Amino acid sequence: MNASFAASALVADRPDARAIHAAACGGVDPWQVNADLHCHSCMSDGVLTPAEVVRRAHANGVQIHALTDHDELAGVAQAAAEAARCGLAFVAGVEVSTTWAGETIHVVGLRVDPSDAVLLAGLARTRGGRDSRARDIGEDLARAGVPGAYEGALKYVGNPALISRMHFARHLVDIGACASIGDVFKRFLVEGKPGFVAHRWAGLAEAVGWIRAAGGVAVLAHPGRYRLDAGALWQLMTEFREAGGEGLEVITGSHTPDQYETFAAHARDFGFRASRGSDFHAPGESRVDLGCLPPLPDSVVPLWHDWPELALDSVRR
Ligand code: AMP
Ligand code: MN
């Protein structure tokens, strides 16, 4: 039985298709695999080291794991080594910042070759503007009565090439300017509020191209989080698919249960494979911990349904 065929048949109302597919995968049911394919380390705006992230994922029962730092692959080697030590199936990943129709859209790349020259060059260019943007954010916050925020944010930065709004957010909470990270992103750093600096990231199709050049699969991250009306969202998914995007995050720490259903339907409509990831950044800070998400709905095909990692003993257990 061809695994890909069986998974596709599943969405065509065949009650036996899932069992057939599980049989084709050597008894592993891909819908039941605890995959967490989106999270961050201190190489971007998470707080744990890549090895600590992997150990936490393993302890939480994750069976297939990816580290997906923003615009950065520097943590992947350490994460992969730790995953090998723990016996955890691991794939290299990255979350690329893109600009589409004036909005920031995130594209997760999975099973990429972390040494691919095209991807590395694209990511280096994407990271390039971050420091000057951060200085501008600091100046804007100073004008709004919060001096020294650039220096304050730097205290939280684990990778000098990757200063993010999240580092400013931690500083604003630390000095008591805001009660929580969520409070920061309501009152600061977002359009129309102090500390917002417009920025142009990579193009959407360009980022998908880098990921595919590196042998990876491109996934549209947390589609429910963008400030797009229904028509614009449809257009985004259309252009993403045309560019070679193949996956849609359905179950993510950024979605509400209602949105799980909405985006499962969009995955079916567009023929996207469905992905699942906590978007974990830090213990006690992220809404969802590593590996602690509901399973994918039966009605979608898991992104990993035909991945060779399903055959590993650590996944089959
Ligand atoms: P940047 O890539 O510098 O624009 O920073 C974006 C990061 O800020 C995201 O990856 C999240 O970690 C964080 N962030 C943005 N909006 C929110 C929000 N509403 N709540 C929590 N974190 C947010
Ligand atoms: Mn982040």
Ligand code: MN
């Ligand atoms: Mn994101």
Ligand code: MN
């Ligand atoms: Mn993320």
